[in-house]
Amino acid sequence: MYLDHAASSTVRPTARAAFLTHLDAANGSAAHQRGQNARAVVEQAREQIAQHIGASPHEIVFTSGGTEADNLALKGICWAARDKTRTTPHLIVSATEHAAVRDVAVWLAERGDVTLDVVGCGPDGIVDVEAVLALLTPQTALVSVMYANNELGSINPIAELAKALATRGVALHTDAVQAMATLKVDVNREQISALAASGHKFGAPQGVGFAVLRRDLAVVPLLHGGGQDRGVRSGTFATALIASVAAAFTETVNDRPRVVAHITALTDRLAAGLCALDGVRRNGPTDAAKRLCSHVHLSLDALPSELLALRLDGLGIAASGGAACSSGATTASHVLVAAGITGTPLRLSLGWDSTVDEVEHTIAAFTQLLNSNAATSRLWV
Amino acid sequence: MSKVLIALSGGVDSSAAAALLVADGHDVTAVHLKLADTDTDAPPGHGCCTLDDAQDARRTAAMLDIPFYVWDLRDTFQTAVERPFAASYATGVTPNPCVTCNEKVKYAALLERAKTAGFDALATGHYAQLRRDGKPVVTPGPNVTLHRAKDAQKDQSYVLYMAQPEQLAHTLLPVGGYTKPQVRQIAADAGFRVAQKPDSYDICFIPDGDTAGYLAKRLPVAAGTIIDNDGTVLGEHDGVWRYTVGQRRGLGLDHHERRFVTDVNATTNTVTVGPRDALACAWVRIKTPRFTTSAPIQEHLLVQIRAHGRAHQATVVRDTNGLKITFLEPVYGVALGQAAVLYDRDNDLCYGGGMITDADRDAVFGLRNA
Numbered sequence: 001m002y003l004d005h006a007a008s009s010t011v012r013p014t015a016r017a018a019f020l021t022h023l024d025a026a027n028g029s030a031a032h033q034r035g036q037n038a039r040a041v042v043e044q045a046r047e048q049i050a051q052h053i054g055a056s057p058h059e060i061v062f063t064s065g066g067t068e069a070d071n072l073a074l075k076g077i078c079w080a081a082r083d084k085t086r087t088t089p090h091l092i093v094s095a096t097e098h099a100a101v102r103d104v105a106v107w108l109a110e111r112g113d114v115t116l117d118v119v120g121c122g123p124d125g126i127v128d129v130e131a132v133l134a135l136l137t138p139q140t141a142l143v144s145v146m147y148a149n150n151e152l153g154s155i156n157p158i159a160e161l162a163k164a165l166a167t168r169g170v171a172l173h174t175d176a177v178q179a180m181a182t183l184k185v186d187v188n189r190e191q192i193s194a195l196a197a198s199g200h201k202f203g204a205p206q207g208v209g210f211a212v213l214r215r216d217l218a219v220v221p222l223l224h225g226g227g228q229d230r231g232v233r234s235g236t237f238a239t240a241l242i243a244s245v246a247a248a249f250t251e252t253v254n255d256r257p258r259v260v261a262h263i264t265a266l267t268d269r270l271a272a273g274l275c276a277l278d279g280v281r282r283n284g285p286t287d288a289a290k291r292l293c294s295h296v297h298l299s300l301d302a303l304p305s306e307l308l309a310l311r312l313d314g315l316g317i318a319a320s321g322g323a324a325c326s327s328g329a330t331t332a333s334h335v336l337v338a339a340g341i342t343g344t345p346l347r348l349s350l351g352w353d354s355t356v357d358e359v360e361h362t363i364a365a366f367t368q369l370l371n372s373n374a375a376t377s378r379l380w381v
Numbered sequence: 382m383s384k385v386l387i388a389l390s391g392g393v394d395s396s397a398a399a400a401l402l403v404a405d406g407h408d409v410t411a412v413h414l415k416l417a418d419t420d421t422d423a424p425p426g427h428g429c430c431t432l433d434d435a436q437d438a439r440r441t442a443a444m445l446d447i448p449f450y451v452w453d454l455r456d457t458f459q460t461a462v463e464r465p466f467a468a469s470y471a472t473g474v475t476p477n478p479c480v481t482c483n484e485k486v487k488y489a490a491l492l493e494r495a496k497t498a499g500f501d502a503l504a505t506g507h508y509a510q511l512r513r514d515g516k517p518v519v520t521p522g523p524n525v526t527l528h529r530a531k532d533a534q535k536d537q538s539y540v541l542y543m544a545q546p547e548q549l550a551h552t553l554l555p556v557g558g559y560t561k562p563q564v565r566q567i568a569a570d571a572g573f574r575v576a577q578k579p580d581s582y583d584i585c586f587i588p589d590g591d592t593a594g595y596l597a598k599r600l601p602v603a604a605g606t607i608i609d610n611d612g613t614v615l616g617e618h619d620g621v622w623r624y625t626v627g628q629r630r631g632l633g634l635d636h637h638e639r640r641f642v643t644d645v646n647a648t649t650n651t652v653t654v655g656p657r658d659a660l661a662c663a664w665v666r667i668k669t670p671r672f673t674t675s676a677p678i679q680e681h682l683l684v685q686i687r688a689h690g691r692a693h694q695a696t697v698v699r700d701t702n703g704l705k706i707t708f709l710e711p712v713y714g715v716a717l718g719q720a721a722v723l724y725d726r727d728n729d730l731c732y733g734g735g736m737i738t739d740a741d742r743d744a745v746f747g748l749r750n751a
Contacts, residue, residue: 306494
């Protein structure tokens, strides 16, 4: 049973086909016909993505994934602001950001490249707009708040925040990596200045993603070289991956109504089935409109996380038992700490090809597991 | 075939142990324990990983095609091993953190967790041998005795003395029957890149070996006097925890004879030094001994009082105050807090032992009660 789509989703058929079709592409910067063919594939992909996300094509910058897109936005925008104003820009990020934002922000602050404020969240993991606005200073160059949280699935009020920031002339970057599979995001309508997306969260292969960087935004490039992607991101176009991410995105957008209805029903069933068990609580927003329909985040009282990982593998369930640090140990997640959530965390996340069977099997397996392990709660004290 | 959990540190010993278990046909699962924070170079927010070791362990498991998990026991390790380690020094006692760790984290406690998780046995890379009816143990089960390792230089039975018979029945120590060079060869034959990895340090959470420096960051400065065993004040110290019984170096004393630390008294904040003779100890006491076997213990046996010391001939009497061990010849450098571990006369079978809670040094020079 694969219930870890939030970590990496299954590849969409159209994405697989696009990838294989363009695997032998020539260099998209080459002048010859095959090069031009490859370039056409890249630009077609750019147009598709731009259209789906409410941007113009040249605002799309292809990257290796979400982490690179976040790095590009934070470093690129903050450094550009510093160069322009000759002062140290102020950066605000939320406490629940993915490490690809959080660690970049801390790194920039430690180098003295920015002054940093971190805005907290409520117990539901949602960032409060007023709390962000209260931290603004005349030097604030960028605010980075994720569209939806990767662990709890909490959806932040990005449109509201972006609008408030736009009227104050402050750029908003949003890490939308978790949101793309199930939410419609429109950077133009929502006045988002910069956005990061990762292909493998919505059916593309791993290793490709994109940043949206609005045209009025000055960005210092991180990768210098051949000047591809309007000089912001040099490097030979990854034609097959780019074709693949556009195909996955297009299929995601077209299939979204079905997927949302389907996995909302599945996660409702999953949450109801599991929360009926002793010592299982659901975390995150209680209002379904404020959480991703793909995520069910639980706290388990009866199972230590180390044992949980073993048991899940034993049951053939792939799910996330918590944030894994680089050694592979599950550690207390900064998101759960910020939201004040206790207990052994378990994130179950569904995707476009999740099935009723997977959900029912998972509920049955957990029912048996928790009943047989009721006495292990003090194992690790 | 048994379901075996191997504690895989990322070093050569546990890697070879895992390979031997797989070769024996066991259903093996590996767990890497995160115990101490020693990664000072890690970027902010990532202080959690001795990454190389974890990677090595993961690589070993992948090569053996066995499941691999990382268990973060840093909090447990902090509470059960590191803090008591410093606290013991503060009370003038010299602890053995490896013994504590084996009891509270790495061996005895982990074994209980392994059993709860459904494993038949816990295996480790400790150098010690288990025998049943005189033969090496390759499958878990009762009636197991604990013995010195084949490689006397590497023997770790001393730090496993707390293993109870019931625990030994669920323990496998695959490398105990091999010498260190043989173990390296086993690892090399299995293709492990850790085959030539250097041996680890004695105290894993003090990788630079500077115990005094480690303690200095955690314990307060408390100046006191250093006196000679005749009562003469010889100098000052800035914390009794800097000293351990038997210590000769770093005393900074101007004395015409060689001086050794003979007593560390945290109550009076006094360090006593004296000639080597003053270290002579006729007996030690263990308040709460633990035994690896229910079999009777020889009256005349061998006792080891330091992790890397030789065993001394002694007689043992059990009374209401625990165990009194009387040495046939005086023993030098007995430190409270260290473990006294009992071996049979052949210096092979480990009976058990316990933390030294009292020692006779006072009787020799009669100072503390004077």
